[in-house]
Amino acid sequence: MQAMVKIERHGDLAVIEVDNPPVNALSNALRQDLLAAVKAVIADGHLRGAVLACAGRSFIAGADIREFDQPPGAVITLDICAAIEGASKPFVAALHGTALGGGFELALACHARIMAPDGRVGLPESRIGMMPGAGGTQRLPRLVGAMAALEMVSSGRHVAAAEALKLGVLDEIATDLRKAALVRAGALADAGHWPVTSARDVAPVDRAAFDAALGVIRKRARGAIAPVAAGEAIGWALDLPFAEGVARERARAVELRGSPQCRALRHIFHADRRAARLPASSAQAPGVWPIKQVGVIGGGTMGSGITIALLEAGYKVTMVETDLNRAAAAEARIRAVHARHIGTGRLAPTEVEERLRRLTYSYRMERLADADLVIEAIIEEMPAKQAVFRALSPIVRRDCILASNTSRLDINQLADQVDAPERVLGLHFFSPAHVMRLLEIVRADRTSAEVLSTALSVAARLRKQPIIAGVCDGFIGNRILGRWWAQCDFMLEDGAFPEAIDQALEAYGFAMGPYAVADLAGLDIAWAGRKANAATRNPNARDVKIVDWLCEQGRFGQKTGKGWYDHTGGKRAVDPLVHGLVERASAERGTVRRQIAPEETVARVLAAMVNEGCKLLAEGIAVRPSDIDVALVHGYGYPAWRGGPMHEADGIGLDKILATVKIMQQDGPDFLPAALLEDLVATGRSLASLNT
Numbered sequence: 001m002q003a004m005v006k007i008e009r010h011g012d013l014a015v016i017e018v019d020n021p022p023v024n025a026l027s028n029a030l031r032q033d034l035l036a037a038v039k040a041v042i043a044d045g046h047l048r049g050a051v052l053a054c055a056g057r058s059f060i061a062g063a064d065i066r067e068f069d070q071p072p073g074a075v076i077t078l079d080i081c082a083a084i085e086g087a088s089k090p091f092v093a094a095l096h097g098t099a100l101g102g103g104f105e106l107a108l109a110c111h112a113r114i115m116a117p118d119g120r121v122g123l124p125e126s127r128i129g130m131m132p133g134a135g136g137t138q139r140l141p142r143l144v145g146a147m148a149a150l151e152m153v154s155s156g157r158h159v160a161a162a163e164a165l166k167l168g169v170l171d172e173i174a175t176d177l178r179k180a181a182l183v184r185a186g187a188l189a190d191a192g193h194w195p196v197t198s199a200r201d202v203a204p205v206d207r208a209a210f211d212a213a214l215g216v217i218r219k220r221a222r223g224a225i226a227p228v229a230a231g232e233a234i235g236w237a238l239d240l241p242f243a244e245g246v247a248r249e250r251a252r253a254v255e256l257r258g259s260p261q262c263r264a265l266r267h268i269f270h271a272d273r274r275a276a277r278l279p280a281s282s283a284q285a286p287g288v289w290p291i292k293q294v295g296v297i298g299g300g301t302m303g304s305g306i307t308i309a310l311l312e313a314g315y316k317v318t319m320v321e322t323d324l325n326r327a328a329a330a331e332a333r334i335r336a337v338h339a340r341h342i343g344t345g346r347l348a349p350t351e352v353e354e355r356l357r358r359l360t361y362s363y364r365m366e367r368l369a370d371a372d373l374v375i376e377a378i379i380e381e382m383p384a385k386q387a388v389f390r391a392l393s394p395i396v397r398r399d400c401i402l403a404s405n406t407s408r409l410d411i412n413q414l415a416d417q418v419d420a421p422e423r424v425l426g427l428h429f430f431s432p433a434h435v436m437r438l439l440e441i442v443r444a445d446r447t448s449a450e451v452l453s454t455a456l457s458v459a460a461r462l463r464k465q466p467i468i469a470g471v472c473d474g475f476i477g478n479r480i481l482g483r484w485w486a487q488c489d490f491m492l493e494d495g496a497f498p499e500a501i502d503q504a505l506e507a508y509g510f511a512m513g514p515y516a517v518a519d520l521a522g523l524d525i526a527w528a529g530r531k532a533n534a535a536t537r538n539p540n541a542r543d544v545k546i547v548d549w550l551c552e553q554g555r556f557g558q559k560t561g562k563g564w565y566d567h568t569g570g571k572r573a574v575d576p577l578v579h580g581l582v583e584r585a586s587a588e589r590g591t592v593r594r595q596i597a598p599e600e601t602v603a604r605v606l607a608a609m610v611n612e613g614c615k616l617l618a619e620g621i622a623v624r625p626s627d628i629d630v631a632l633v634h635g636y637g638y639p640a641w642r643g644g645p646m647h648e649a650d651g652i653g654l655d656k657i658l659a660t661v662k663i664m665q666q667d668g669p670d671f672l673p674a675a676l677l678e679d680l681v682a683t684g685r686s687l688a689s690l691n692t
C-alpha cells in the first residue's frame with residue numbers, strides 16, 4: 001500500500017504531503033502517520049521549517065466520517081494540532097480545494113496559512129450534527145473575532161479565498177502554492193519567531209450582540225443541537241483560557257459524535273451522494289451527453305425559475321413563449337430575481353449582464369433546433385404537454401433530451417409523441433426552482449441509462465440534489481405528501497384544529513406545518529386537482545371537504561389574505577370561521593371530536609409517510625429508502641437532523657409504525673398496510689438494509 005504521508009526535503013525545509021484520496025479525510029490510520037511525520041520533522045535538526053500540504057483535489061476535508069461509529073483511535077487531531085503549534089520550527093499550511101473541519105483546524109494550528117485562489121475553508125461540522133473538536137472553536141475567534149467565528153461555525157459555510165483573506169484567516173493567496181508556502185516557512189525560520197494562534201487574545205466583542213446572535217442561531221436551529229453547541233463553544237473562547245476552552249470543546253464534540261442527530265445527519269450526507277448515483281442494476285457507467293444549449297418552454301413561475309438556475313450554472317438558454325405579453329412577464333420575473341441578487345451583493349452587475357447575455361427569448365420552437373436539452377414547463381395538462389412534445393419532435397435533433405417539469409403526469413404518454421422516446425424523461429423542479437435544492441429525475445419506461453446519467457450530470461452542474469423516481473401519480477415526493485396531508489385532514493375531522501397540527505409538526509422540526517404551507521402555496525391548486533380527480537376518486541376513500549369550503553368562499557391562502565388562517569394582519573392568525581368549518585366537517589361525518597395529542601399527530605404523519613414509502617419501493621418507483629429521506633428533507637422541510645422518515649422509522653421500530661398503520665387502515669384503501677412493511681417487520685429487517 002502507498003504511504004499516506006510523505007516527507008519531501010527542499011534544502012533545509014520539509015513538505016509534509018498527505019495523500020488519502022478522494023478528499024484526504026483524516027482517518028485513524030492517517031492521523032497516526034501524520035503525527036509521526038510531524039514529530040520526525042521536528043526532531044530532524046537539519047530542518048528549519050515545514051509546509052503541510054496535500055496531494056489530489058483538495059486539502060484535508062475533515063475527519064473521516066465513516067469512522068464516527070468506532071471508538072476514536074490512538075491519535076486524535078487535537079494532538080497533531082498541539083504538536084504543530086508548539087513546534088520548535090515554523091509550520092505553514094498550503095491550502096487548496098476544500099480545507100474543512102479537522103483539516104482547517106490543522107491549518108489554524110499552523111503558524112501561517114497560504115491558499116490557492118480557488119480554495120475554500122470552513123468548519124462545516126454542524127451540518128453533520130458534529131462540532132469542531134480539534135480546537136477550531138477556540139482558535140478561529142482568535143483570528144477573525146467572535147462574531148465572524150460564530151457565523152462560520154453555526155452556518156458551516158465554506159468561505160472562499162478572498163473573503164478568508166479579508167477575515168484574517170489567511171496570510172496570503174498564491175497561485176504557486178507550494179513555492180509561496182516554502183518561501184514563507186523560510187522567512188519565518190529566518191526571523192526566528194512566528195505567530196501562535198492560541199497565544200493571541202480574542203478581540204473584545206459587544207457581549208450583548210454576541211448573545212443576541214446566539215439566540216437567533218438557537219431559534220433558527222429548530223431543534224438541531226450542533227449549530228447551537230458550536231456557537232456556544234465560540235462563547236467559551238471569550239470566557240475561558242485557551243486550554244480550558246479546548247478541553248470543553250473536545251468533551252462536547254465527543255458527546256455530539258455519538259448522538260442520534262449526528263447519526264441522522266451522516267445518514268443524510270451519505271444518502272445525498274447515493275441518490276446521485278444510478279441504481280446498481282443499470283448498465284456500467286453509461287456515457288454522458290454534452291449539454292450546452294438548453295431550451296425552456298413556458299416562462300411562468302416554474303419556467304422562469306428553471307431558466308435562472310440554468311443561467312447560474314453557465315448554460316445558454318432559449319426560452320420559448322407563446323406571445324409578447326407572456327415573454328415580457330417572464331423577462332420581468334427573471335430580471336427581478338437578478339436585481340435582488342445585485343441588491344444583496346450576491347452578484348455584481350457585470351455578472352448579471354453576462355448571465356442575461358446567454359438568454360434569448362423566442363416565440364418559435366424552431367429556434368430549438370440546436371438545443372441539447374429542452375425542458376417543458378407549461379400548464380399541467382396532458383393534452384397541452386403532448387402537443388408540445390409532438391411539435392418538438394421534428395424540430396430538435398434526435399439526440400436532444402426532452403424533459404417535462406410535470407409534478408405528476410405520465411411521462412410515458414409524452415414519450416409516445418416523439419421519435420426516439422428513450423431521450424424523454426421528467427425533470428421535476430420544486431418552486432422556486434432557482435432556490436429549492438431537490439430535483440426529481442423521472443425515468444419513464446423507455447428512458448435510456450445514458451439519458452438518465454446525463455440528467456444526473458445536469459443536476460450536479462445545477463448544484464441540485466437529484467433523486468431518481470419512476471412514473472406514477474405524484475412521483476415520490478408528492479405521492480407521499482398526498483398521504484400525510486390526508487392524515488392531517490382526517491385529524492381535523494377527528495378533533496384537531498389546523499394550528500394545533502401545524503404546531504405539533506413545527507415542534508417536531510418541520511420548517512412549516514402543512515396548513516401554513518398550503519396557505520403559502522395557494523389552496524386553489526389543490527382544489528383544482530381535487531375537482532379534476534373527483535371522477536376517479538375511490539368511493540371507499542375517506543374524503544374531507546374543508547378545503548373545498550374554504551375555496552368556495554374565495555379563501556385561497558395568503559394571496560387572498562385568508563385561507564386556513566387569517567393573514568390580513570400580516571401574521572397568520574387563527575380564524576374562528578375555520579374552526580366552525582372544521583367542526584361542521586366532524587358533525588357531518590358524525591364524529592364526536594376528541595383531543596388529538598401532538599404525539600398522535602406526529603405518529604400518524606410518520607406512519608403515513610413510511611407506509612407509502614414502502615409501497616413506492618415495492619413498485620420500483622423509488623430505488624432505495626434513503627432516496628425517500630433525501631426527497632423529504634430537501635424538498636418538503638422534513639428536519640434533516642431526524643434523518644428523514646425512513647431513517648426515523650428504523651429508530652422508532654418498524655413494528656410500532658406498522659401498528660399505527662393498522663389503525664389508519666380504516667381511512668380507506670390508500671392506508672392499507674404496505675406488504676413490504678409487513679414483510680420487514682415479520683423478518684426483523686430494517687429499511688436501512690435496503691439501501692443499496
Ligand code: T1G
Pocket residue numbers: 022023025061062063064065066077098100101102103105124125128130131132133134136273274
Ligand atoms: N469523510 C469520509 N468521506 C468523505 C468525507 C469525509 N469527511 N468527505 C467526503 N467524503 C467522500 C464522499 O462520501 C464521497 O465518497 C467522496 O468523498 C467525494 O465527496 C476533527 C470532527 C469535501 C466538499 O463535514 O463537504 O472534521 O460517495 O461527492 O462534491 O473537528 O464531500 O464517492 O464514495 O461530496 O467534491 C468535517 C464533508 C468532518 C466535510 C467534497 N468535514 N464533505 O465535495 O465530492 S468532522 C466535513 C464535504 C471533523 C474535526 C471534526 C464534501 C466535500 P463517495 P463528494 P464534492
